[in-house]
Amino acid sequence: MKDHVRSNWHNAVLVCRKCSKKLDGGFGKDGEERLAKALRRHLSLKKGRKAAAGIIEANCLGVCPRGAVTVVNGAASRDWLLVRPGADLDALAAALDLPAQAEAQNPGWLTQNA
Template sequence: MKSVRSDWATALLVCRKCSKRLGGGFGPKGRTPLAKALRKELGVGKGRKGKFGVVEVKCLGVCPRGGVTIVDGANPGEWKIVPARHNIEEIVSALRLRG
């Protein structure tokens, strides 16, 4: 088995199904998906060379109304449900993420 190095401190798993149900739900106009808003706020580039990874996954099985489920890979025992239109800076602060 081959290994590939990554510079990620953690990976955030964002439920794509929840985001799709909201039709975005984040950003100034409420149309930006949570994963995209987090990437922009954290300054995460694509690929494995960024400081954090934001990965959209198919479905996490929680399916909250009016929110998106996320899992922080550094703390997999505690999943977060982020309500639509929640401030991105507050989300990042609650997850204790900063480069």
């Protein structure tokens, strides 16, 4: 059995599942999607380890903001974000250092074309 596996993840982001459930949507085109799903769809990320970044729903992170979702950037875990419904997903992706859409669809695109 292997003792490690590779992934294409450039970064990992934790999104509080319980905050997302409390909001009952709030993100995406019609405002009906949960933040993690809306962000994955917005960036056209592939599934699982083949995605350019991991956006993972985690259990309660202990902040429990009203009317927002707690989000942790795995690469910059000292500052957590409280994301309100309807937030600009492009700005959020930039704040979380997530790859832009083109990079998310084709990992290595930026380095190949630089």
